[in-house]
Amino acid sequence: MGELVRKRIRVEGIVQGVGFRPFVYSLATRLGLAGHVGNDVHGVFIEVEGGDSVVQQFLGLLAEQAPPLAAVARISTTDAEAVAEEGFRVVESDAAGPRATLVSSDTATCADCSAEIADAGDRRFGYPFTNCTNCGPRFTIVRDVPYDRPNTTMSGFALCAKCEAEYRDPANRRFHAQPVCCPDCGPRLWLTDRDGAARRGDPLVEAVAALARGEVLAVKGLGGYHVAVDATDDDAAARLRKRKRREDKPFAIMVASVQQARSLCAIDDVEEALLTSRRRPIVLLDRLPGAALAPSVAPGTRQLGLMLPYTPLHHLLLRGFPRPIVLTSGNVSDEPIAYRDDDALERLGEIADAFLMHDRPIHIRTDDSVVRVVGGREMPIRRSRGYVPEPVTLPWPFPQPVLACGAELKNTFAVAKDEHVFVSHHIGDLENYETLRSFTGGIAHFRRLFDVEPQVVAHDLHPEYLSTKFAAELDGVELVGVQHHHAHIASCLADNGETGPVIGVAFDGTGYGADGSIWGGEFLVADLTGFRRLxxxxxxxxxxxxxxxxxxxxxxxxxxxxxxxxxxxxxxxxxxxxxxxxxxxxxxxxxxxxxxxxxxxxxxxxxxxxxxxxxxxxxxxxxxxxxxxxxxxxxxxxxxxxxxxxxxxxxxxxxxxxxxxxxxxxxxxxxxxxxxxxxxxxxxxxxxxxRESTGIGAVALSGGVFQNALLLLRVTTMLHRRGFRTLLHSQVPANDGGISLGQAAVAGALCRKRR
CATH class of the missing domain: 3.30.420.40 (ATPase, nucleotide binding domain)
Structure with a gap:
């Protein structure tokens, strides 16, 4: 084994709530190493002691064999004095100091948990809140870091003896799984009428029966309420449209399996990978002729937005109901999604006939994400559940912490420090009080979660945007106004980890121009610090x-x-x-x-x-x-x-x-x-x-118009033929949902330039 050595190891990245401590414990135990592992506000801390060659082997395997949900950003080591310790243990978390750890996104039910809820002999058979270290709620239940049960909305559910044993057993896949629960100790499910009166019978059985009768069903999910109907029942779909005041916009559809999805849409390998990924977004897919869906589900479109079940509750609901269901945000058009039970009953009472509810609180509302595949690559349309709050990591640091307030429509905000930009979940259009509350509350949550006290606040130039007015009312900060279309191009640059200069093509609906007019079809030569409109x-x-x-x-x-x-x-x-x-x-x-x-x-x-x-x-x-x-x-x-x-x-x-x-x-x-x-x-x-006048051969395409796949493919194909290098979005949307990233990148670049 060689000389006895001891190493202190720091692991940073998305390493909490993803089974990293159990992984470290198992790896160290298997290699016969002594020491300990724990969580703190920076990530995971480890001390290992053993023969030099075995410790080196441990370090090599630490990143190579990390759990599937982990994203290791950095591993650093220092030497420590060997103490001839015996055994390896998981120690208590340390909540002291400034927060620097990353938080995992919510993750779709894994195959093991899915098998358990289908196994009549398993104690979690039919249990709609089954989860483990490899899946389940994360971001939507986290109140604070470190990611431990007391800092989540599961804190009110005391573990039963069996769950406690699983939680403490290093050989169990629920070892230190913070949301672990079962029918004996965890959240429960019930079904009510629109007035809140409980319906008799098994909630899932009765919910399936309600869908079969053509009723509109409100379903409490991971990040808020959805409303659901039978997607093959045109009367039900039309009724839902009328109640939601949503005249034409297509509804999202949940199907039980890829096979069922293939009966409705053409699906290639990339699209299937997205549908079945741990993120489980809504994927926009080409509709097959004669797809057996109600005409009112997606009128006037050759595409459908499909998703697969991503919680045990969805799996159980679709297992009982054999047809596709509409599963759309629980709101009236232009309002944010309802996520509190009392608010849902009040706001959705005129929409839903029945409510499938549970008592696990949602801490932060989060809509479903929407993606599209263009030219064989994923293009985000709405970045939210399953992606947030994973950061966009840049190859340069922010000299000062930044808050970016985003745009007015499709708003997201962002907080940035070190090399990370934490772009928020989809907030929506800042045009009503409830959405504005979601915006301000979300900013407060992100500032606390990632310990960001912004010194610089970036905002749009439009003086009437509520996000701009919010920025103007903040005290003790430096304000940085960023022109809307410059923010689009800067967002695309940051999305690709580049600083420019590029030829930026920013096509969208409207944006406040530098001359006070309405821009939206712009050709800029831009880098992160400025632009020229050419x-x-x-x-x-x-x-x-x-x-x-x-x-x-x-x-x-x-x-x-x-x-x-x-x-x-x-x-x-x-x-x-x-x-x-x-x-x-x-x-x-x-x-x-x-x-x-x-x-x-x-x-x-x-x-x-x-x-x-x-x-x-x-x-x-x-x-x-x-x-x-x-x-x-x-x-x-x-x-x-x-x-x-x-x-x-x-x-x-x-x-x-x-x-x-x-x-x-x-x-x-x-x-x-x-x-x-x-x-x-x-x-x-x-x-x-x-290119002839500037010598620049790179083009960045951004703005909501470039969500048009036909235009985007035509432009990129021709640019490629003429020898241009083309930058496209892949981490944040090309639409205004990516503006906050661009604002943050510009503010950071200006700070670096000034220094």
Missing amino acids: GHLDLVPLPGGATAIKQPWRTAVSYLAEVDHLSGDLDVLWRNPNWTEVAALLRQRRHAPLTSSAGRLFDAVAAILGVRDAINYEGQAAIELEQLADTAETGGCPVSISRGPVLRVRGADLVRSVVADLRAATPVPVIAARFHNGLAAAVVEVCDRL
Whole structure:
């Protein structure tokens, strides 16, 4: 064994709540080493003693064989004096000192736990809260660190003798599993009417019966309440739409298995891996013709959002109910998801007929995550459950702790220190009191959890954003305003661990421009510390301002006026007879501010093609236009690009071609595809010209418009052919959900530059 040595070891990363201490115990015991392991506010601390060669073997295996949920960021060692200790033990956690440990995300039920709840001979048979060190609730139940039971919402459930024995047994997979429980000592399930009165019988059996009768069922999940109906029952789905006031937006669907998913959608290997991953997001998938679902579930879309069960409760519910179910957020449209029982009964009482409830408190509400596969890679649409609060780790440190307040829509916030940016769960649109409470409460929780006392606070430049106003009211901090589209490109840079400079293409709906106008179709040369606007879509009036966002036909009138097609013979004008009044607004800048928005260009084309005159959710017209496009079409609409110090892309040219094709009776799906192809070609042409003038050969694509898979694939394919290096999002969304990461990255870069 060689000379007796002792090492003090520090392990940092996601190493609490993932079975790391049991793993260390088993490894040290198997190798015959003495010492101890424990949790503290920095991560895991270890001391091992034994022969030099065996200790070195232990160090090598520590990262190599770490538990599947662990993410080891750093292992450091120092020498200690050998004391000839015998045996290895798990010691009590140390809660002293500044917090630096990372917290695990909530993790889908593992195969072992799933097998237990299906085994009639197991004591956890049919138990909806079964978990172990490899799965179960984490972030949504954590109140504080270190990650120990007293610091979670499981603190109110005293362990029974059998669970205590499992918790203390190093050979058991529930060794130091903090949420461990069973039917004798853990949370319980019950079913109530909408007035809170308990329904008789087995809660799961009666919940399944309620779904079969076409009732709307509210289900308390990991991060909040969902509402569910039979996804094959159109009456039930339509009833849910009416009650939720959600006219058109597709519902998410939960299916029992990959096999059931394949009966509804085409699924490739990457998509299957995401569906079955420990994160279990909603995955947007191409719908199969004739998929057996109610028409009201996902109207007007060729895609479905599918997910698999990720808690024992879901597994048991789907085991009893053989058909797919709608499982959508428990809220009224535009409100945050309900997560407290009393609040759920009050807010969902007019939506749900019955409530499947339990008594394990949720500490922080967390929506389901949504992802899409584009070009063989995962693209986040909404980053929340299963991903948060795992940090985005950057290759450079933050000199000062930072709080980034994010955008107004699809808000996330972020706190940053050292090399980590902790981007929050999806908060939503900051337009009502309850969402604002979720925003402020979430910031307080993250500051406490990660021990961040921000010295710098980054915010959007828009003075009316509630996130901006929140920042302005903070005392004793340095405020850093970050232009919206610069934040988009900075987010993409940080997502890829780069500082720039790059040619940044930021396409979205609206953002407050550096000149006070409405930007949204921007070509920037940017790094993390600044940007130059070297191109944009041509400006057009936005008649009625924000009203035009919800009524795309208004933007169509604006673009049609640009190309002299306000002759009244187009269907979009016949459908909206007051178009002449809207056209009169175009000359009044007070009522028709100028915009370069790419999102509004999509709106205009969608309205002209008869896709959508008015929207019921953000981006609806553009989403449906993409869904309509014939992907086999290779032709494109020609677009002129001005010359000069700032390039201007004439979006009106695209509209002119769209109208010409429409009058020539070209099929609408072909026209939609030509529009996408023409815009993509214009993007690449501008990048080519900017490469010539700047020498920069890397392009970063960001903004919500680049969630459009057809546009993104067309642009990236052409950029690749022309020799560009392309940066895309993979850790945070391209939409405003990624803005907080960009704001934090800019603030950190400015601090480093100043120093």
